[in-house]
Amino acid sequence: MRTGLIYDPAYLNHNTGGHPENGDRVAYIYSILKKAGMLEKIIAIKPRLASLDEIELVHIPEYIARLRDYSNRGGGSYGPDNIVSRGTFNTALLAAGGTLAAVDAVLERKVEGSYALVRPPGHHARPGEAMGFCFFNNVAICARYAAKKYGLSRILVVDWDEHHGNGTEEIFYNDNSVLYFSVHRDGNYPGTGQIDQAGKGAGAGFNINVPLPRRCSDDDYEYVFRQILQPVAHAYKPELVLVSAGMDTHAKDPIGQMNIFGPGYSRLAAVVLEIAGRCCGGATVFVLEGGYNLQALAEGVMAVINTMVKWDFKEAHTLEEDLMVKTAVKSAVSNVRRYQERYWPELI
């Protein structure tokens, strides 16, 4: 597929010092993509600053103003997990705006898919609160923007970061125009993401949480995607797929406790691209979230971009019976299916 890549050295201007979420992450990933000759295979897309109106699609004005003032004054600690520097506010606008540029390129068919190599990450950010290294919820802003600008009414968000995207869930909890699917480690930060949190009102059935035990492998994750995500997504027929593509599920991650290796991300990306290929001409935007080991980040992002570049919409999957799946994962999957089948008869 024609693949866009969003990156800018200005993503380093959110200066967090020795914090795990620091500028070395994206700089290193980009240097490895360059070294591997990937930049010749992708179409570079320039990010832009999101406007305040665009940020307000998700966040409350008082919070935006508070963050801007704190950043302008030089920053410091911001809540228990976040650090703000003088460059933070604009970098956060550029992360959201980079994701918007990625979605424009896809929906205007300049590319079929794009990868937004941006920071700070977004999926923990709530409408009025920064959390878990996140300030603005890039993916949520992007979904609201795509719905407004392009009139979309079915957007799928796939979140494979090791942590539950509590911000994204909260923002779309009553909303059926966004189907949020999260696979995360059970009991992990921020403590949300239970199976019975399935959406409310019009949003009932449009929030799917899959909490998993620790040390899940490539096969375990692929099984979850094939058993739950794929049948539901085929029925939902998204017009756009957004992916919160955190890399803290990598076996080498110092914060995460999962066991995915580089090629595992190709397999997850392949399931996502199969859905997008079948439902919306491939329209997919992958967005970086967590991931704190440089080598693991580079391997994961490289695997995803490679899969995108080579994607011909016909890629064969591993046979499901060949997957080696932990008993605990099979039982987690059957619990989710049993809970969600009231909304999705495909899961019965």
Ligand SMILES: [Zn+2]
């Ligand atoms: Zn994470």
